[in-house]
Each structure stands twice: as C-alpha cells, then as structure tokens.
Amino acid sequence: xxxxxxxxxxxxxxxxxxxxxxxxxxxxxxxxxxxxxxxxxxxxxxxxxxxxxxxxxxxxxxxxxxxxxxxxxxxxxxxxxxxxxxxxxxxxxxxxxxxxxxxxxxxxxxxxxxxxxxxxxxxxxxxxxxxxxxxxxxxxxxxxxxxxxxxxxxxxxxxxxxxxxxxxxxxxxxxxxxxxxxxxxxxxxxxxxxxxxxxxxxxxxxxxxxxxxxxxxxxxxxxxxxxxxxxxxxxxxxxxxxxxxxxxxxxxxxxxxxxxxxxxxxxxxxxxxxxxxxxxxxxxxxxxxxxxxxxxxxxxxxxxxxxxxxxxxxxxxxxxxxxxxxxxxxxxxxxxxxxxxxxxxxxxxxxxxxxxxxxxxxxxxxxxxxxxxxxxxxxxxxxxxxxxxxxxxxxxxxxxxxxxxxxxxxxxxxxxxxxxxxxxxxxxxxxxxxxxxxxxxxxxxxxxxxxxxxxxxxxxxxxxxxxxxxxxxxxxx
Numbered sequence: 001x002x003x004x005x006x007x008x009x010x011x012x013x014x015x016x017x018x019x020x021x022x023x024x025x026x027x028x029x030x031x032x033x034x035x036x037x038x039x040x041x042x043x044x045x046x047x048x049x050x051x052x053x054x055x056x057x058x059x060x061x062x063x064x065x066x067x068x069x070x071x072x073x074x075x076x077x078x079x080x081x082x083x084x085x086x087x088x089x090x091x092x093x094x095x096x097x098x099x100x101x102x103x104x105x106x107x108x109x110x111x112x113x114x115x116x117x118x119x120x121x122x123x124x125x126x127x128x129x130x131x132x133x134x135x136x137x138x139x140x141x142x143x144x145x146x147x148x149x150x151x152x153x154x155x156x157x158x159x160x161x162x163x164x165x166x167x168x169x170x171x172x173x174x175x176x177x178x179x180x181x182x183x184x185x186x187x188x189x190x191x192x193x194x195x196x197x198x199x200x201x202x203x204x205x206x207x208x209x210x211x212x213x214x215x216x217x218x219x220x221x222x223x224x225x226x227x228x229x230x231x232x233x234x235x236x237x238x239x240x241x242x243x244x245x246x247x248x249x250x251x252x253x254x255x256x257x258x259x260x261x262x263x264x265x266x267x268x269x270x271x272x273x274x275x276x277x278x279x280x281x282x283x284x285x286x287x288x289x290x291x292x293x294x295x296x297x298x299x300x301x302x303x304x305x306x307x308x309x310x311x312x313x314x315x316x317x318x319x320x321x322x323x324x325x326x327x328x329x330x331x332x333x334x335x336x337x338x339x340x341x342x343x344x345x346x347x348x349x350x351x352x353x354x355x356x357x358x359x360x361x362x363x364x365x366x367x368x369x370x371x372x373x374x375x376x377x378x379x380x381x382x383x384x385x386x387x388x389x390x391x392x393x394x395x396x397x398x399x400x401x402x403x404x405x406x407x408x409x410x411x412x413x414x415x416x417x418x419x420x421x422x423x424x425x426x427x428x429x430x431x432x433x434x435x436x437x438x439x440x441x442x443x444x445x446x447x448x449x450x451x452x453x454x455x456x457x458x459x460x461x462x463x464x465x466x467x468x469x470x471x472x473x474x475x476x477x
Contacts, residue, residue: 001214001247001258002118003144003160005106008088010160012061015054015102017165021172022051039173042180049183050176057098066096068391070362071415073442083156084416084441090140090158091414093247093391097285101178103248104286105171110145113167119146139437139444140414141214156441178249178286185287188308188326192338195311196274196303198319199237200456202312203227205264206353207449208388209280210411211246213258217412219466220447224264226468227451228273236453238273239312240265243388243408244280244325244355252290255298265300275300279308279325280355280388288326309335311342316457318343321353322369329356330368343376349383349457349477350376356389357407359399361429363390370400377401384459384476386450391415393433393448393463394425395474404476406461410447417445433463433471452476 004010025047060066065088073084094100110118120142150158165171205224210217228238246259265273283291288308296306304310308323320339326332343350352373359365376382381401388409396405410433417436425432436443448465458477462470 001141001143001212002107002110003141003150004148004163005103005110006090006092006141007150007158007160008065008067008086008092008094010163011092011094011099011103011106012058013162014106014165014171015058015061015099017168018102018172018175019051019054019058021168022047022054022176025169025172026051038170039177042173042176046180047172047176050172050179053098053179054175057096060096061099065092066094066099067092068095068413068415071391073416073418082441085152085156085158087416090442093413095281097182097249098175098179100248100282100285101182102171102175104178104251104254105174106165107248108174108251108253109165109167109171113170117145118143137216137219137437139216139439139442178251181287181289182249182285183287185284185326186289186292188323188332189292189306190334191307192334192341193305193307193310195313195318195342198239198312198314198317198454200314200316200454202237202239202454204452204454205238205240205449206243206386206408206452207241207411208243208355208386208408209245209391209413210242210449211254211259211282212412213247213254213262214412214414216414216447216466217258218262220411220449221262221264223464223466223468224449227464228264240273240275241321241353242277242411243353243386244278245282245388245413246280246291246295247282247413249285250283250288250291251286252294255290255295259295260298260300263300267300270300270302274303276304276310276321277301278321278353278355279323281325281328284325284328309338313342313346313348314454316348317351317454317459318346318348319351319353324354324356324369329365331372336372339373340375350381351459352382352385354385354387357387358385358402359396359405359428360390360407361394361396361426362392392445394429395431396428397430399428404474406450408448408450410445411449412447415445417443431472433465435465435471 067088071087265275310321312319384404386406390409391413393410394407421434446465451462453460463472
C-alpha cells in the first residue's frame with residue numbers, strides 16, 4: 001500500500017480528476033489505444049454509469065467521510081499543543097465502493113504502470129512525519145511516492161503536494177470496470193455446504209480484516225504460523241480462518257499480492273491444513289467476482305468448495321461461518337435454512353463466525369442478521385460468536401443471547417488507540433486490547449488474532465498480538 005493512496009485528500013483529488021476524464025470520455029467517446037486494449041469491453045453506458053456513481057460519491061464525501069468511523073483522535077488536553085492528524089490522513093480505508101475501487105486503481109497504476117514513481121520508505125532516512133514506532137515498525141505503510149514528502153499544517157493535518165497522474169484515462173477506465181463489477185455482482189452460491197467434521201482436539205487460528213499486506217499484517221502472519229506449526233508437531237488438526245476483507249476492493253491482484261503471498265499456510269501444506277475465508281464488504285466492492293472465482297479456487301481454499309459460508313461439527317460443537325457481506329450486513333438465502341437444518345435438533349453448543357458485528361460498543365450494528373437468526377437465539381442462545389469488520393479486539397458481556405461475543409477485526413488495518421488501559425469500557429463491552437505503538441503524535445493499536453484450542457466440550461482461547469505476546473486468554477464452554 002502507498003502512503004498517498006491512504007490519504008483521503010489525495011484520493012478525493014484523484015476522484016475529481018476521474019470525474020473530469022469520464023466527462024470528456026462521455027462527450028467524445030474518445031479512447032486511447034492502450035486503454036482501448038486493456039478495457040476493450042467497457043461500453044459507453046459503463047462509463048456513463050461510472051460518472052453517475054462518481055458524482056454521487058463526491059456529494060456524499062462532501063457531507064461525511066466514508067473512512068473508518070469511531071477512530072478519530074481526541075482534542076489536545078492543553079490549548080496550543082500539537083494535534084494528531086485525523087486518521088483519514090494516514091489510514092483512509094473507505095467504506096464506499098467507488099472510492100475503494102479508485103484506491104485499487106491508483107495502487108495498481110503506481111505499482112505496474114508507473115513503478116519509478118514509488119519508493120520504499122525503509123531505503124531512505126525517515127522524516128519526522130514518517131518515523132517508525134517505538135518498536136521499530138512503520139505503523140502504516142513502507143511505500144510512498146517519490147518527491148511527495150508529507151507536511152503537517154497548523155492543525156496537525158498530514159498533507160501531500162499536488163500530484164498529477166500521467167494517465168488519467170487508464171485510471172478512469174479501471175474505476176469504471178470496478179464499478180461495473182460492483183453493480184453486477186457474482187451469483188450467490190445456492191448449494192448449501194455440508195459441515196466438515198471437526199476433530200475433538202482441533203485448533204482454529206482466526207484473524208479478521210487482515211488483507212492489507214502492509215508490513216505489520218505480515219508480522220501477524222508470521223506469528224500465526226508459529227501456532228500452526230506448533231499444532232502440527234502436536235498432531236492436532238488445524239484450520240486457519242480469515243473473517244473477510246481484502247483491500248481495497250477484492251481485485252485479483254489484491255488477493256495475489258496482499259493475501260495469498262503472505263497467507264500463513266504455505267501452498268505445500270494445503271492438503272493437511274485447512275484454509276477458509278469469509279466474504280467481507282471490501283471483497284464485494286468489485287462484485288465478489290475474484291473472491292469466488294479466484295481466491296476460493298486457489299488450492300489452499302478448495303476445501304471450502306466455492307461457498308462463501310461453511311460449517312464444522314463434532315459431538316460437542318456446531319460452528320456456522322456466515323456470509324453477511326454479499327448483501328451488506330444481511331443473510332441471503334439459503335443460509336437461514338441451512339443454519340436451521342444444521343443447528344437445530346442437536347445438543348452441541350453453537351459457535352458463529354461472521355464478518356459483520358451482531359452488536360457493538362462504538363458503531364451501529366445491523367439488525368437483519370439478528371432477526372433472521374432469531375430461531376437460534378430462542379433455543380438456548382449462541383455460546384460464542386467471533387466477528388471482524390470493526391478494526392479492534394474487543395470482548396462483550398453476555399448480550400442478546402450471545403454468551404461470548406468477540407470482535408477480532410484487528411488483523412491488518414491501522415487504527416488509532418487513544419484509550420488508556422484502565423479507562424472504562426463502553427457497554428456492552430467488557431474488555432478491549434489497548435496496547436499501542438507510538439510514532440509521536442499518533443498512537444496505533446497493535447494488530448492480532450485468536451487461537452482456539454478445542455478440548456471436547458471446552459475451548460481454550462488465546463489472544464495474541466503482532467509481536468507474539470499473549471495478552472489475554474479465556475475458556476469458553
């Protein structure tokens with residue numbers, strides 16, 4: 001990931017240029033040869049629809065940022081103190097599909113069409129605004145555009161100079177293609193998968209929102225691999241599960257370069273270690289086509305059978321992994337019928353996995369999934385539910401008939417951490433991992449994952465951060 005493409009002001013400036021280019025294309029139906037060859041099946045209607053979507057997105061962005069909610073920095077304690085930059089200046093992960101497709105297009109353009117304009121931050125002396133954290137890690141990304149050193153204004157904002165993309169026609173065409181895929185999303189799988197047998201002493205290694213590919217996300221994969229390799233030495237069955245979101249928009253090259261290249265299960269281990277990946281909202285921003293047709297077809301993920309929802313079972317546990325992203329924060333049929341058939345009539349305890357949160361202490365949570373799963377809530381409830389989407393690690397007290405609700409969305413997206421460890425937790429939260437790395441004005445939450453060791457009817461859970469530190473553990477039963 002490139003620093004400028006993670007800066008909201010820079011991205012919106014490029015979106016205005018895409019708008020201008022699409023206006024010119026619509027007026028003249030003019031295409032350069034290079035663009036024509038690469039995007040030859042884009043129609044004039046596709047470009048007009050893209051222009052309409054870009055205009056709508058720009059209007060929405062003028063009202064509110066589509067970036068990560070609930071992570072803005074607090075005001076300084078004393079007047080005149082230096083103020084941290086808004087998170088959108090460092091880590092703009094948009095929840096708008098048009099913006100996300102633009103970020104995908106910019107990233108591909110700079111890395112493949114104009115690689116001479118990109119450099120690694122690690123090969124030169126770091127300026128004050130890009131210095132490493134206390135532990136030696138660059139908090140967000142190690143890549144930046146040449147001759148575009150960031151500056152801070154009097155309000156602490158992190159700004160980049162004006163940058164003209166040399167081929168706006170290619171960028172606008174790539175964005176139009178992404179929007180077309182988003183509008184014509186992949187067919188939802190209708191063949192309900194049969195739950196996979198789960199050994200009574202299996203280990204699940206679970207990470208959420210990991211698909212950024214930045215150096216600290218790679219560290220998470222290295223730490224996950226330690227637990228995977230340790231299990232194999234103990235002859236445990238191991239399954240590694242991603243709770244969804246490969247950034248920015250689930251393009252094939254993003255699965256290749258940000259996900260599969262660093263996935264902790266190596267290709268030669270695909271036959272003995274299970275790899276699974278839920279669908280996330282970012283995977284659907286290009287219609288889910290490369291999620292279904294590329295990622296799930298990759299040998300390590302073939303056990304998933306091409307389905308975006310799946311399950312495990314043994315005599316003690318039923319685990320249902322749900323697709324809440326094909327229709328955002330909702331369940332598409334036949335999932336509800338599949339869940340009912342799989343879970344009801346069994347004395348096994350129920351565990352759910354999903355990308356989106358069923359409830360939250362910081363954000364709004366969708367109610368449609370809860371409504372559709374009401375039949376589960378009324379039969380003794382859900383013993384445990386693990387989810388991502390919010391980029392934090394948080395536990396919840398028993399709530400809405402979920403005994404152990406756990407957010408694991410802190411796998412690979414940089415967010416601020418401004419709470420002190422002893423600050424009270426907002427209800428219904430009962431624990432939040434609040435360790436951070438400090439780069440000066442900004443404090444960045446540590447990434448991490450969870451390791452679930454099944455021992456018959458009980459599950460021992462370890463919560464591990466990017467440095468390999470086990471910061472919490474618990475027993476679920």
